Amino acid sequence: MKAVFTRPQALSDQATHYCPGCLHGIAHRLVAEALDELDLTERAVGVASVGCSVFTYNYFDCDFQQAAHGRAPAVATGIKRARPDSIVFTYQGDGDLASIGAAEAMHAASRGEKITVIFINNAIYGMTGGQMAPTTLEGQRTTTSPSGRDVSLTGHPLRMSEMLQGLPGVAYLARVSCHDVKHIRQAKQSVQKAFEVQREGLGFAMVELLSNCPTNWGMTPGESLKWLEENMIPYYPIGELKTPEAVTDHGE
Amino acid sequence: MDQDLQLVKGNEAVAEAAARAGCRYFFGYPITPQNELPAYMSWRLPELGGVYLQAESEVAAINMVYGAAGAGVRVMTSSSSPGISLKQEGISYLAGSELPCVIVNMVRGGPGLGSIQPAQSDYFQATKGGGHGDYRMVVLGPSDLQELVDLTYESFNIADRYRNPVMILGDGIMGQMMEPVRFPELLDPQTLPVKEWATTGRGGKRKENNLINSLYLDAEACWEHNQKLGEKYRQMKENETRWxxxxxxxxxxxxxxxxxxxxxxxxxxxxxxxxxxxxxxxxxxxxxxxxxxxxxxxxxxxxxxxxxxxxxxxxxxxxxxxxxxxxxxxxxxxxxxxxxxxxxxxxxxxxxxxxxxxx
Missing domain, CATH: 3.40.50.920 (Rossmann fold)
Structure with missing residues (x-):
């Protein structure tokens, strides 16, 4: 009998701590599939961030470093500069990357660090209990914006990918979504490209994956996927923002 | 005349001593009065096949040190008082994750932006913690440039021996003055023992993953980690006291x-x-x-x-x-x-x- 669906080799055989319905599991799987299919696991060094993805190092079957909050791109820079043959990737949420670590992300991108950044944007702080993030949408209720985000007080949600788009050091940049099968298949291609770009030494690569948080959004998993599609995608348009010619298009 | 004696500035003396000790990676950010140190590294390390990188901040610099140290290489950063304050979070993580590195503080007057002249007002910060959590690091205070050279060289050995950060605590005078010094032999980092714990990628050579980490969510595990660190600090006390x-x-x-x-x-x-x-x-x-x-x-x-x-x-x-x-x-x-x-x-x-x- 032929196994048609198995756990990717790059994922360790371990149950995750993520809440039911959370899309982290799918995002992990996409990264692991890319490592498997490009045969990069033996060279891989991941950098875990702070937030719900803090235990990422338990779920990937490769070397890992745990970074301080927001500092993953700086840590990844140190690893990559010391070991240029390593395939170095960070896995960061929106609080980590777009708030406390905005400078590190921006400058790693600006320097064209040959690293891959997996950026999970679910518009909220998950682990600390649902506080407002820089990416929280206008009017979105969180524990620290109980009446909904008031942009006159806290500014507008930060579009990190658009901020990075203009930097010459950025070789690959895409925003994808994980809310349905079609979009997950697109996301898979982008994640693969982001690793190929590093393998070819072309520069900084980042994939922003729009994600959910049923627990802190106060929704069922199904409702959260619908909310993502109807509210996040209009503000955070999906698609490839930057692609180097040298990267192959996998097609469908 | 002693041909080996060279007249050098303190900041450059530390840099050359570090290079001699096999340090090939430097991450820093400009601040007076230590600017000659990164400037020296910016040409010296590439000459030796290493990497000098000016970070966007002291915060980024110390985290680049963390990444490189975790990848198993001899690495260094330098700064002066306000910049060292910014590095404290990173120093705590380095100690917590048991990563060896050397940090140079050419102390200037404080608090706040203070002055750019020599001071010793960072003694508490250097010796009593500085960052959060129960950690210690060996702090060395040389009083002439030959000692600065010798202690810098030795600091990389101490850092590797205990897998812990080591700080060279100088001051504006130490960084700026010139004295004749004799440098030790240039060490080839390839001759250093391989750090089996480093995150180099498994490279097909091992089954187990290497992990650099300071998170122990379970209180008992964190307590055990602290006990292990405490035993290491006790050994440092026993072996690394100098006067x-x-x-x-x-x-x-x-x-x-x-x-x-x-x-x-x-x-x-x-x-x-x-x-x-x-x-x-x-x-x-x-x-x-x-x-x-x-x-x-x-x-x-x-x-x-x-x-x-x-x-x-x-x-x-x-x-x-x-x-x-x-x-x-x-x-x-x-x-x-x-x-x-x-x-x-x-x-x-x-x-x-x-x-x-x-x-």
Whole structure:
């Protein structure tokens, strides 16, 4: 009998701590599939961030470093500069990357660090209990914006990918979504490209994956996927923002 | 003439000594008075096949050090007081994750933006923690450039031996002055022992993953981790305590470190020429603090004058080491002002007069 669906080799055989319905599991799987299919696991060094993805190092079957909050791109820079043959990737949420670590992300991108950044944007702080993030949408209720985000007080949600788009050091940049099968298949291609770009030494690569948080959004998993599609995608348009010619298009 | 002697500036001396010790990676951010150090590294490391990278901030720099140290290479950063404050989070993570590296602080006047002149006002920050959590690092305070070179070279060995950050605590004078020094042999980092724990990627050579981490969500596990670190700090105390005593038969002693100890030596000689029985205890390792040095003088010593370029920081450690039986006086300058030898000798003469010592 032929196994048609198995756990990717790059994922360790371990149950995750993520809440039911959370899309982290799918995002992990996409990264692991890319490592498997490009045969990069033996060279891989991941950098875990702070937030719900803090235990990422338990779920990937490769070397890992745990970074301080927001500092993953700086840590990844140190690893990559010391070991240029390593395939170095960070896995960061929106609080980590777009708030406390905005400078590190921006400058790693600006320097064209040959690293891959997996950026999970679910518009909220998950682990600390649902506080407002820089990416929280206008009017979105969180524990620290109980009446909904008031942009006159806290500014507008930060579009990190658009901020990075203009930097010459950025070789690959895409925003994808994980809310349905079609979009997950697109996301898979982008994640693969982001690793190929590093393998070819072309520069900084980042994939922003729009994600959910049923627990802190106060929704069922199904409702959260619908909310993502109807509210996040209009503000955070999906698609490839930057692609180097040298990267192959996998097609469908 | 000694052909090996070279006249160099302190900041450049540290940089070359680090390169000689096999350090090939440097991450830093500009700040006065240590700018010659990164400038030197920016040409010297590429020449040796290494990497110099100017980070976007001191925060980023120390985290690049974390990444490179975790990847198993000898790595260094340098800064001065306000920049070292910014690095404290990273230093705590380095200690918590047991990563070896060398951090140089060419201290300037504080607090806040302070001044750019020499000071010793970061003693507490360097020796008592600085960042969060129970951690320690070996802190070395050289008082001339040859010692700066030798301790910098050795600091990489200490860092690797304990998998822990080591700090070189200099000051603006130490960084800016020039003296003749002799450098040790240039070490090829390829000859250093391989760090089996480093995150180099498995490379098909091992089954187990390497993990650099300081997170122990389970309190019991975190307590165990702290006990393990505590045992390491105990070993550092046992093996890495360094000091110098001048005139072990004296009755009264100065205690001073770094640049200040040089100034004190001048005051000391003038007092001895005038017949006073005075000596000097010079801590070289500021952590671990050389309590033994003071204990060894307990039979004979009748009082101490502690001299610092601060409002009084190391003096607290001297009081702890000496106990309450003997007078421990303090004289200090702050904000970038250096103490004058005559003020220092006046302070000692006053103490000797009060205690009733003889010439």
């Amino acid at each position: 110098e005593i001048l005139y072990e038969d004296a009755e009264f002693y100065f205690a001073a470190y770094g640049t200040t100890a040089r100034i004190v030596k001048k005051a000391l000689e003038s007092l001895r020429q005038r017949g006073y029985s005075v000596g000097l205890v010079r801590p070289i390792s500021l952590w671990p603090f050389p309590d033994q040095a003071f204990a060894s003088l307990a039979e004979k010593a009748r009082g101490y004058v502690v001299v610092e370029m601060s409002m009084g920081q190391m003096v607290e450690d001297v009081r702890l080491a000496v106990g309450s039986e003997l007078p421990v006086e303090f004289i200090g300058t702050a904000g970038g002002v250096m103490p004058h030898p005559s003020d220092i000798s006046d302070k000692m003469e006053t103490l000797i007069r009060e205690v009733g010592g003889h010439k």
